[in-house]
Amino acid sequence: MPAADLWPPEHLAWWVLAVGAGLLVLVVAWYILVFALTRPRRQPAPSAGVGSGERARFEEQVGDIYRRYEAHELDLRGLHLELARTMREYASLRLGRDVSSWTASELTTAQPGLPLGELLREWEEPSFARRSDAEARRAVSGAREVITRW
Numbered sequence: 001m002p003a004a005d006l007w008p009p010e011h012l013a014w015w016v017l018a019v020g021a022g023l024l025v026l027v028v029a030w031y032i033l034v035f036a037l038t039r040p041r042r043q044p045a046p047s048a049g050v051g052s053g054e055r056a057r058f059e060e061q062v063g064d065i066y067r068r069y070e071a072h073e074l075d076l077r078g079l080h081l082e083l084a085r086t087m088r089e090y091a092s093l094r095l096g097r098d099v100s101s102w103t104a105s106e107l108t109t110a111q112p113g114l115p116l117g118e119l120l121r122e123w124e125e126p127s128f129a130r131r132s133d134a135e136a137r138r139a140v141s142g143a144r145e146v147i148t149r150w
Helices: 014-038 052-070 076-095 104-110 116-128 136-149
Strands: none
Touching: 052 076, 052 136, 076 116, 076 136, 104 116, 116 136
């Protein structure tokens, strides 16, 4: 076919290009809007600071639990269960979230340098065993040590 028989290229109207660019801008804006509105908002972490008054309150609770054990109101199993509940309450206060149902392993993962997870793991044996060789004083001193150090 000779070149003289070919038709010259058609030029698009300016508005077609403007509509195409506008649609691209709208699609990008839509994705940004959907992404921004569907993501959960980040909330500031609560203050994990514990004052001396709170520490004293938990130390008093540990002492109270030990006094109840010595008065034979609690057996060794009850002592360890109460200490574990108190220490989980203290950890909830320190971490700023409820950890009352966390396992000892989860607490160890959340706070790797803290002996709280190991302490709770140690207390699981007397809490659930028929007979235990655990010592009440050692458990109480471990709880007090975590409260004073952390």
